[in-house]
Amino acid sequence: MTIPSTISKHIFFFLCLLTIGCTKQDKTDTIDSELSESGLPMMKPSKVDYPAVTTNYTSSKKAAVEKYCEKYWRNENSNLSFLVAKNGEIIYERYQGIGNRKTEEPITKETPLHIASVSKVLTATAVLLLIDAGKIDLNQKVNTILKSFPYPDITVETLLNHRSGLRNYAYFTEEKGVWDRKKTLTNQDILTLFTEKNIQLESPANKRFCYCNTNYAMLALIIEKVTGLNFGEAMQQMIFKPLKMNHTFVFDIDKDKERVTPSYKGNNMELAFDYLDGIYGDKNIYSTPSDLLQFDLARNAPSFLNPELRAKIYKGYSNEHKGTKNYGLGIRMIEWETGQKFYFHNGWWHGNTSSFISLGKEGVTIIALSNKFTKNVYSVRKLAPLFGDYPFEFNDEE
Numbered sequence: 001m002t003i004p005s006t007i008s009k010h011i012f013f014f015l016c017l018l019t020i021g022c023t024k025q026d027k028t029d030t031i032d033s034e035l036s037e038s039g040l041p042m043m044k045p046s047k048v049d050y051p052a053v054t055t056n057y058t059s060s061k062k063a064a065v066e067k068y069c070e071k072y073w074r075n076e077n078s079n080l081s082f083l084v085a086k087n088g089e090i091i092y093e094r095y096q097g098i099g100n101r102k103t104e105e106p107i108t109k110e111t112p113l114h115i116a117s118v119s120k121v122l123t124a125t126a127v128l129l130l131i132d133a134g135k136i137d138l139n140q141k142v143n144t145i146l147k148s149f150p151y152p153d154i155t156v157e158t159l160l161n162h163r164s165g166l167r168n169y170a171y172f173t174e175e176k177g178v179w180d181r182k183k184t185l186t187n188q189d190i191l192t193l194f195t196e197k198n199i200q201l202e203s204p205a206n207k208r209f210c211y212c213n214t215n216y217a218m219l220a221l222i223i224e225k226v227t228g229l230n231f232g233e234a235m236q237q238m239i240f241k242p243l244k245m246n247h248t249f250v251f252d253i254d255k256d257k258e259r260v261t262p263s264y265k266g267n268n269m270e271l272a273f274d275y276l277d278g279i280y281g282d283k284n285i286y287s288t289p290s291d292l293l294q295f296d297l298a299r300n301a302p303s304f305l306n307p308e309l310r311a312k313i314y315k316g317y318s319n320e321h322k323g324t325k326n327y328g329l330g331i332r333m334i335e336w337e338t339g340q341k342f343y344f345h346n347g348w349w350h351g352n353t354s355s356f357i358s359l360g361k362e363g364v365t366i367i368a369l370s371n372k373f374t375k376n377v378y379s380v381r382k383l384a385p386l387f388g389d390y391p392f393e394f395n396d397e398e
Contacts, residue, residue, distance in 0.1 A: 040227055040234070041133035042242040043125070043304070046297035050087030050363060058091045064386050065092040072376045079264070079372035081107055083289040084383065087363045088297050093289065099261045099371065101268065112247045112286035113261055113369040116347025118356045119285040120216050124160055124330020125299065126238050127219050128313065131156070132305045135226050138312070145222050150195050153205035156222065159215040160329040161317035165201040166214040170276055172199055184253060184278040187217045187231075209318035209327060213282035220281025231280050243298055245291035251284040253277050260286060263351030264372040271350040283349050289367040296358050296365045314343065331358075340389055346378055353377040362387045 065084055073080050079097030083090050099107040107113075131138050136145060138157045143149040145156075151166070158164040169190045173179040178197050179189075193199060202210060220231045227234040232250035240248045251260060253273065263271050277284070298304060305313075316326030316335055326333045334342040347354035351373040357366040357380065364387045368380045384390035 038227065038229065038237060040238050041129040041135070042237065043129065043239050043295075043298045044301070045243055045294065046088065046301040047303070048088075048297070048301050050089075053086050053089045053091065057086070058089075061086070061386055062092045065383060068383060069094055072379050077268075078374065078376070079107055079370045080377075081109070081111065081113055081289055081369040082380070083293065083365075083367055085293050085365045086387070088293070090290070090293070097370075097372065101262070101264070101270065107261075107371075109288060109290055110247055111261060112249065112288055113354075113371050114251070114263060114283070114349060114352040115285050115287050115292070115354045115356075115369060116283050116349040116352050117213075118292075118345050118347040118354045119281070119283050121330050121345050121356060122235065122239060122285055122295065123216050123219055123223070123281045124313075125295075126223050126235060127156065127160065128305060128309065128329065129238055130223070130226055132309055136222070138309070142218065142222070145225055146191060146218070148191060148195060149218070151201060151205065155205075156219075157329070158206050159219050159222075162209055162211045162215055162327055163206045163317060164212070164215050165203040165205050165207060165210070166212050166218070167199060167202045168212050169193075169214045169217060169279065172197075173275075179275075181275045183275060185275050186278050187221050187280065190214065190217055190279070191221060208320050211327070213279070216282035217279050218281075223281075235285070239295065240291075243291075243294045245287065245294060248285065248287040248291045250280055251277075251286055261371050263349075265351055266373050268372070283347070287369075289369060292356060292367050293365050296356075296367075300358065300360045300363075314341070336391065338389075340391075342381070342384060342390055344381065348373075355380050357381060357384065359384060359387055359390075364388075 073094065073096070076096060081095050083093040085091060093109065095107050095109050097107050099105045099111045130136050136156060139155050141152065142154045142156060142159065143152055154164045169185070173181070173185060178193065179185060223234050224231055229237070232252060235250055239245065257273055265271060304310060313329045313331060314333065315328055316333060318327045324334045324336055326335050331343050332345050343360065344355065344357045351371060353370050353374060355368045355377050366380050366383055368377045370377050382392050384392055
């Protein structure tokens with residue numbers, strides 16, 4: 001059968017379009033594979049097309065936040081790195097104080113500060129990326145990854161949600177004969193001490209919730225074992241670099257202690273590093289509010305993880321006693337009887353205090369960091385009622 005010439009032309013045109021489309025797709029796939037260094041899963045920057053924030057909205061919220069700052073941060077001797085963002089747009093930011101009193105360097109938006117236990121949110125995110133990529137399983141026994149890990153019932157999940165029963169390394173290394181505190185403790189040292197010093201569990205695995213830094217020190221070792229990279233490089237490839245978190249890094253005590261921003265007591269006395277400052281995963285990430293904003297946007301994007309795994313992050317696992325406080329997979333939460341939930345993580349290490357608040361439902365991010373000890377950092381949660389139905393006390397008339 002002879003095909004009419006007009007139909008032949010249409011078929012030829014269609015095949016050309018199909019070929020061009022396939023070629024474009026192939027190029028896109030090639031670009032994606034080139035971005036995946038070492039074959040590791042990586043966070044993707046948020047591509048959510050949020051509605052533009054109106055001038056009226058920004059003006060009203062900015063005025064309220066300024067009143068808050070006048071109450072809690074009017075002292076110019078206070079050290080603060082702080083922002084509030086809506087739909088990825090910064091509606092208020094404030095940087096004040098001296099980052100380094102020896103050099104008199106001020107705190108700016110590009111000054112990396114130690115984010116203390118907010119580091120756990122980033123560590124958990126890297127572990128979840130590995131789970132999503134099929135590199136490990138959420139319910140996998142830790143001793144199948146870290147072969148010398150002596151507790152057979154502890155899983156990756158019970159490390160993430162603090163139900164492992166592990167003892168805090170900061171406490172058991174103070175006991176006589178366990179560790180020479182003149183020597184810097186490492187993550188690997190903690191793993192070795194479990195067996196060499198017969199460190200017993202605080203409670204049986206998955207019996208109860210107990211917030212413990214040791215959990216995240218072990219998760220950092222799992223990241224290293226699975227990726228074949230040191231923790232800092234793995235975090236760089238999986239999270240920091242793809243999100244262009246250019247002022248974020250994992251602290252290396254041997255390389256960085258002379259260059260990082262020091263921390264101070266409230267009376268401006270500089271705090272020295274000690275034998276616990278070599279541990280990472282639970283702490284020891286330096287960052288800025290603007291970098292953490294990019295991280296929060298990426299975590300709230302629909303493309304972050306498969307929906308089933310993502311939902312597990314925001315499920316409470318600390319349910320032994322009725323109450324509002326709970327913990328998910330690397331995130332703290334407050335759950336009210338109304339069904340409203342508030343997701344956050346605070347941190348405190350030496351003089352460094354931090355607060356990371358993610359109001360995903362409202363598209364709002366609140367981040368406060370300080371390298372001079374103050375509990376005022378934790379008061380930023382009082383700003384949440386400006387953006388949603390959160391029953392914290394906030395009075396913008398004060």
